[in-house]
Amino acid sequence: MPLGRRQKVVFTTRDQAICVKMGCAGNNIQMQCLGxxxxxxxxxxxxxxxxxxxxxxxxxxxxxxxxxxxxxxxxxxxxxxxxxxxxxxxxxxxxxxxxxxxxxxxxxxxxxxxxxxxxxxxxxxxxxxxxxxxxxxxxx
Structure with a gap:
C-alpha cells in the first residue's frame, strides 16, 4: 500500500482470505519458514x-x-x-x-x-x- 516516496504499509496475516477482503490480494509476498x-x-x-x-x-x-x-x-x-x-x-x-x-x-x-x-x-x-x-x- 504506497503512502508516498519510499513509504509503505505492510500487513501480515496467516489467512489469505483476509488479504482478499482488504483488497490487497494482488500484492502478496508469501513468507516461508526459515531454513x-x-x-x-x-x-x-x-x-x-x-x-x-x-x-x-x-x-x-x-x-x-x-x-x-x-x-x-x-x-x-x-x-x-x-x-x-x-x-x-x-x-x-x-x-x-x-x-x-x-x-x-x-x-x-x-x-x-x-x-x-x-x-x-x-x-x-x-x-x-x-x-x-x-x-x-x-x-x-
Whole structure:
C-alpha cells in the first residue's frame, strides 16, 4: 500500500482470505519458514551467544528447540527471548519439555487461539508483558 516516496504499509496475516477482503490480494509476498541455518542464527541472536556457548548441554537443547520450532520465526523469537537470561541447564530442560508437551501437530500450526500458539504459552508467560520489552532485549 504506497503512502508516498519510499513509504509503505505492510500487513501480515496467516489467512489469505483476509488479504482478499482488504483488497490487497494482488500484492502478496508469501513468507516461508526459515531454513535450518537461518532458524539457528535467529534463535542464537535472541538468546545470545554467551548463553548458548556457556554449556554444551544448553547448546544441544537449544538446537532441539530450534528443530521443534520448524522454522517459524515467531516461535523462534518468543522462545529465544524467553531463554535469553537462562544459564542453568535445568531451566533449559524444563523449557524443552514444556515445548514438547504442548507442541501442535504440523496440520494444527495454523490454528491459533486468541492467546497465541498453545505451545508458546510457557515462553510468553516467562516474558511477561510483551509491550514492556521490544526485541532485541534481555530481561535482567
Amino acid at each position: 535450518e541455518d537461518d532458524a539457528w542464527n535467529l534463535f542464537r541472536y535472541y538468546v545470545g551467544e554467551e548463553i548458548i556457548n556457556a554449556d554444551l548441554e544448553i547448546k544441544d537443547i537449544a538446537k532441539q528447540m530450534v528443530a521443534e520450532s520448524r522454522g517459524f520465526p515467531s516461535a523462534l523469537c518468543t522462545i529465544g527471548r524467553s531463554m535469553s537470561n537462562q544459564s542453568e541447564c535445568l531451566r533449559w530442560r524444563v523449557a524443552y519439555e514444556m515445548l514438547m508437551i504442548k507442541r501442535p501437530q504440523p496440520n494444527d500450526i495454523e490454528e491459533m487461539n486468541k492467546d497465541g500458539y498453545p505451545c508458546l504459552q510457557f515462553f510468553e508467560d516467562e516474558l511477561g508483558d510483551p509491550f514492556l520489552c521490544t526485541p532485541p532485549c534481555h530481561r535482567v
